[in-house]
Amino acid sequence: MTYYEKKPEKKFFEKELEDYRESVWGCARCNWCQNQWGWNVKSAEFSEICPAFHEYRIFPYSGMGKMHIARAIIEGDFDYEDAPEVVKFLYTCTTCGACEINCQRLQDKEPLQVNEALRARFVRDGAGPMPEHKNLIKSVKNYDNPWMQPRTQRDRWARKLPIKDVSKEKAETLFFVGCTSAFDNTQWHVAQNTAKLLLKGGVDLGMLGKDEICCGSPVARIGDRETFMNLALRNIELLNKSGVKEIVAFCPGCFRAITHDYKEIPKAEQIKATVYHSSQYIDKLIQEGKLKISGKLKMRVTWHDPCHLGRHLGIYDAPRRILQAIPGIELVEMERIKDQSWCCGGGGGVRTAFMDFAQKTAVKRLQEAHKTGAQAIVTACPFCEQNLGDALSKMDNGMELYDLTDLLIKVLDIE
Amino acid sequence: MDTSKQKVIQKKLPREVYNALKNVVGEQWIYEQRSVVETYSKLSIEGFSFIKKHQKDPHVLPACVVLPVSTEETQAIVRICNRYHIPFIPFTNGQVFCNPTTPDPTLIIHLSRMNKIVRIDVDNMNATVQAYVDYGQLQAETMKRGLWNGGSPLATSLCKMGSQFAFAGLWQTDLKYGLLNRNIISVKMVLPDGEILTTGSRCIPKAGDFWEYGPGPDLLGLQRSGIGTNGIVTEITLKLHTWVGDEAIPEVPGGRPSLSDVHDPKYDSPAAPLKNHKLYWVEYKDLAAQINAMIEIAHSGIAIGLNATGVYSAYYCSQTQDMTVERCKNKFFPAYNCYVILANITSDKQIEYEEKVLQQIIKEHGGTFLSESYKPDVLEALKPWNHDCIRHSTGYRMNRKMYANAWLPQGPFENAFKTSREWKKALELFGEVDITDRGGADDTPFIYALQRGHFCFFETDNYPDPTLPEEIMKAAGYGIYGAATFIKHDMGPMLMAFLNAEPFTTMFPEAGPNAHLFMRKVRKVFDPNSVASPGRQVFTEEEWQQFPGEIKAVVNKMRALQGMKAVE
Numbered sequence: 001m002t003y004y005e006k007k008p009e010k011k012f013f014e015k016e017l018e019d020y021r022e023s024v025w026g027c028a029r030c031n032w033c034q035n036q037w038g039w040n041v042k043s044a045e046f047s048e049i050c051p052a053f054h055e056y057r058i059f060p061y062s063g064m065g066k067m068h069i070a071r072a073i074i075e076g077d078f079d080y081e082d083a084p085e086v087v088k089f090l091y092t093c094t095t096c097g098a099c100e101i102n103c104q105r106l107q108d109k110e111p112l113q114v115n116e117a118l119r120a121r122f123v124r125d126g127a128g129p130m131p132e133h134k135n136l137i138k139s140v141k142n143y144d145n146p147w148m149q150p151r152t153q154r155d156r157w158a159r160k161l162p163i164k165d166v167s168k169e170k171a172e173t174l175f176f177v178g179c180t181s182a183f184d185n186t187q188w189h190v191a192q193n194t195a196k197l198l199l200k201g202g203v204d205l206g207m208l209g210k211d212e213i214c215c216g217s218p219v220a221r222i223g224d225r226e227t228f229m230n231l232a233l234r235n236i237e238l239l240n241k242s243g244v245k246e247i248v249a250f251c252p253g254c255f256r257a258i259t260h261d262y263k264e265i266p267k268a269e270q271i272k273a274t275v276y277h278s279s280q281y282i283d284k285l286i287q288e289g290k291l292k293i294s295g296k297l298k299m300r301v302t303w304h305d306p307c308h309l310g311r312h313l314g315i316y317d318a319p320r321r322i323l324q325a326i327p328g329i330e331l332v333e334m335e336r337i338k339d340q341s342w343c344c345g346g347g348g349g350v351r352t353a354f355m356d357f358a359q360k361t362a363v364k365r366l367q368e369a370h371k372t373g374a375q376a377i378v379t380a381c382p383f384c385e386q387n388l389g390d391a392l393s394k395m396d397n398g399m400e401l402y403d404l405t406d407l408l409i410k411v412l413d414i415e
Numbered sequence: 416m417d418t419s420k421q422k423v424i425q426k427k428l429p430r431e432v433y434n435a436l437k438n439v440v441g442e443q444w445i446y447e448q449r450s451v452v453e454t455y456s457k458l459s460i461e462g463f464s465f466i467k468k469h470q471k472d473p474h475v476l477p478a479c480v481v482l483p484v485s486t487e488e489t490q491a492i493v494r495i496c497n498r499y500h501i502p503f504i505p506f507t508n509g510q511v512f513c514n515p516t517t518p519d520p521t522l523i524i525h526l527s528r529m530n531k532i533v534r535i536d537v538d539n540m541n542a543t544v545q546a547y548v549d550y551g552q553l554q555a556e557t558m559k560r561g562l563w564n565g566g567s568p569l570a571t572s573l574c575k576m577g578s579q580f581a582f583a584g585l586w587q588t589d590l591k592y593g594l595l596n597r598n599i600i601s602v603k604m605v606l607p608d609g610e611i612l613t614t615g616s617r618c619i620p621k622a623g624d625f626w627e628y629g630p631g632p633d634l635l636g637l638q639r640s641g642i643g644t645n646g647i648v649t650e651i652t653l654k655l656h657t658w659v660g661d662e663a664i665p666e667v668p669g670g671r672p673s674l675s676d677v678h679d680p681k682y683d684s685p686a687a688p689l690k691n692h693k694l695y696w697v698e699y700k701d702l703a704a705q706i707n708a709m710i711e712i713a714h715s716g717i718a719i720g721l722n723a724t725g726v727y728s729a730y731y732c733s734q735t736q737d738m739t740v741e742r743c744k745n746k747f748f749p750a751y752n753c754y755v756i757l758a759n760i761t762s763d764k765q766i767e768y769e770e771k772v773l774q775q776i777i778k779e780h781g782g783t784f785l786s787e788s789y790k791p792d793v794l795e796a797l798k799p800w801n802h803d804c805i806r807h808s809t810g811y812r813m814n815r816k817m818y819a820n821a822w823l824p825q826g827p828f829e830n831a832f833k834t835s836r837e838w839k840k841a842l843e844l845f846g847e848v849d850i851t852d853r854g855g856a857d858d859t860p861f862i863y864a865l866q867r868g869h870f871c872f873f874e875t876d877n878y879p880d881p882t883l884p885e886e887i888m889k890a891a892g893y894g895i896y897g898a899a900t901f902i903k904h905d906m907g908p909m910l911m912a913f914l915n916a917e918p919f920t921t922m923f924p925e926a927g928p929n930a931h932l933f934m935r936k937v938r939k940v941f942d943p944n945s946v947a948s949p950g951r952q953v954f955t956e957e958e959w960q961q962f963p964g965e966i967k968a969v970v971n972k973m974r975a976l977q978g979m980k981a982v983e
Contacts, residue, residue: 022880026817028459030510031510031573032572036572038571038572038807039802041555042663044553057444057528058446069454071457071468075468076422078453083449083450086450101672101673104678312673313673314672314674314675315673
């Protein structure tokens with residue numbers, strides 16, 4: 001085994017807080033969980049990387065703080081009942097992974113995993129999550145989606161689109177739509193755009209329709225492992241049974257769950273199909289000449305890396321290649337990008353429980369975007385779009401917000 | 416007694432005090448919740464804080480954390496502490512060498528809201544920053560203007576200016592630019608009794624903030640390396656120097672990692688050194704050849720940085736903890752090496768000249784440049800230093816379980832021999848811990864050449880498993896033994912205020928001699944109520960009497976090993 005191969009160890013979803021004991025004792029307080037890498041710092045204004053520490057300025061909100069809280073809990077120095085405030089510290093984390101990537105790289109430790117293990121412990125013992133999250137979990141359990149929407153409404157976005165129902169007929173490629181794009185009608189455009197682009201590229205496209213269920217990502221991030229694993233096992237069975245060769249997910253949360261989290265469930269069967277994010281798949285269609293860009297769009301834009309897509313799964317280049325393939329588009333980068341990107345503020349259940357803080361984080365991102373001189377910020381995540389969109393609507397800086405597919409639709413001959 | 420499930424009970428401030436503090440900063444910026452104070456209790460490199468955590472000692476838990484936003488708020492907090500006799504400790508990251516609390520309910524004054532660059536004066540080449548500004552922020556803003564603060568201690572974000580001022584501020588280009596403390600023009604600070612002290616020419620109306628001298632006695636020297644005992648620095652004006660590189664540091668050519676591939680070495684191979692900078696690695700046959708070559712390089716007037724890295728190369732240049740350990744054990748990096756940073760501050764001709772001088776010196780001392788034809792794998796592995804020695808680029812990695820105790824004597828180059836000889840004795844005496852720096856025994860200590868080589872630091876460390884109290888105790892023994900060794904063998908004080916930190920100040924009265932008695936007088940003048948970082952730099956007589964007998968006994972044991980009388 002080389003240094004670079006991970007040690008054989010327990011799967012993430014079977015790890016207990018105590019499994020991180022050595023790691024949490026070894027926190028070096030180096031602060032890289034709160035700051036950009038030195039070489040990436042372009043200005044003092046945008047030098048920090050942890051939204052929660054940036055806002056609240058005390059350590060429990062940072063990755064480092066979670067390591068110390070975890071140590072104290074592991075060692076029995078205090079109980080949850082002595083410290084009811086901890087739940088807020090745990091759930092103001094957007095799970096953006098900035099602390100994790102810097103700490104993994106620099107100290108070989110894992111503060112985000114520790115925070116997720118803390119959340120799981122709190123949920124298991126009834127000390128968490130936040131009350132707002134309980135409604136979300138209830139909705140997922142009752143309706144198979146976090147939006148308290150009836151299952152029958154799940155495929156409304158797809159009316160009139162020639163997408164196969166894989167429960168009735170075979171298809172090569174399955175579009176895993178995700179709950180937010182399926183139920184939030186302000187997000188339908190993204191699901192519709194994605195489907196139209198795939199169809200235009202000649203893809204034999206199917207979907208689960210009303211049978212699609214939540215990927216489990218929201219409950220996994222909140223720390224309800226039991227509900228997550230139930231959903232994941234159902235999804236693995238459903239997706240494998242569909243017989244598709246490829247799965248395309250648009251939502252980075254779904255994409256991470258299917259490609260990464262399902263593998264971290266002990267003894268679970270694996271997804272047989274190859275899983276793509278829509279930006280990867282569309283980029284492939286463009287490279288292969290199956291999607292031919294005919295129009296032009298004169299626009300200066302900047303790309304916001306969704307955390308689950310970029311930092312978590314390493315998809316930085318595909319969306320940028322797509323933008324650069326559109327004639328007339330000028331892509332200008334923000335100071336904090338890719339692995340050092342600043343979160344939109346909406347992830348990890350923060351938007352559900354701490355809307356004001358989520359919005360402040362989004363404002364900070366939009367200020368950074370505005371500094372580039374771009375007229376629009378482009379992304380590819382329903383949660384980023386919701387959170388940045390709400391913040392943008394209250395700002396008066398003339399910027400626009402687009403999903404990546406919005407721009408592509410404009411330059412392809414698609415109705 | 417099995418303490419494994421024993422809760423640790425936190426002390427609280429009197430309500431009157433809490434309310435007074437709340438009135439200063441507002442409810443949002445004062446915390447006494449149990450979990451908050453926990454995150455200010457175990458420090459990263461202070462062995463005794465680990466031991467005390469293992470022992471469930473309640474004294475390491477602060478009572479309260481307060482976050483002022485300005486000098487004036489800090490002053491108001493300090494005045495409250497004086498009024499009610501509440502000990503306070505200023506705090507940035509907590510990567511310090513001293514206990515964060517006292518046996519009494521202690522207030523932590525966390526400076527994290529004081530993170531603004533106040534101004535950058537390009538014409539006069541200086542910058543004024545608040546205490547929580549870090550090197551990364553300052554460098555980013557000054558490099559855009561063709562200036563920099565002279566170097567980086569690698570951990571650009573770790574090192575906040577306030578704590579660097581309190582602990583000397585060591586960095587990789589000290590050969591030319593000196594310690595941070597040598598680059599201070601003025602400070603604004605809140606003294607332990609609540610007065611505001613401003614030093615330097617900024618005190619003279621319309622004079623400007625350009626010179627370290629002002630009206631009245633020069634108090635700056637008393638505050639440098641004061642480890643917080645004589646006040647809380649809130650604003651610092653630093654000298655800036657000419658920067659000859661680009662505005663920004665280039666990206667790692669391998670691209671950007673994600674969480675799933677973060678340990679892939681391709682993300683860890685930086686480009687060549689920065690524009691107008693050159694980095695040379697040299698290997699020597701033994702420590703004597705290395706030291707003699709370094710003395711000549713330092714005194715020749717070339718280069719902006721000169722350091723021997725020893726075991727640190729394994730820490731900085733390895734992707735994982737396992738890789739670090741294996742490289743240490745297998746001695747992957749040359750035992751006797753140094754790196755030299757050249758920069759063409761004035762012209763291209765300058766670097767040409769410096770290269771010639773360097774090659775001549777290395778040849779005379781039998782050194783070998785690491786190159787494409789000589790140990791290319793080692794040279795490749797050392798590449799993270801290409802940028803890290805100028806500004807943190809790939810990682811201030813510790814990749815070690817716990818940085819337990821350091822020997823950091825300072826003195827002339829020749830002291831490196833003394834340090835290595837004594838460190839070897841310590842290894843024989845105490846045995847090894849999880850990772851032991853064998854610097855000096857069969858490896859080089861980390862040598863930082865300062866001030867054109869007139870002065871150096873010699874660092875040797877060890878790294879126990881933080882979950883094993885007995886290992887930490889063993890490691891702590893090295894540090895205490897080290898203090899006795901420096902005094903006994905006249906190896907100079909430990910500059911980063913180590914030997915000015917208790918219990919060493921009082922337990923080594925040979926230093927000075929009796930420096931502790933003088934420092935007590937100074938403390939009494941500045942801190943009549945003994946509330947500022949008590950027991951950190953020097954004990955009062957009362958604090959000394961209350962100091963735990965078992966730690967006194969450990970220090971006296973180490974004194975005895977050096978043939979020194981016990982201190983009672």
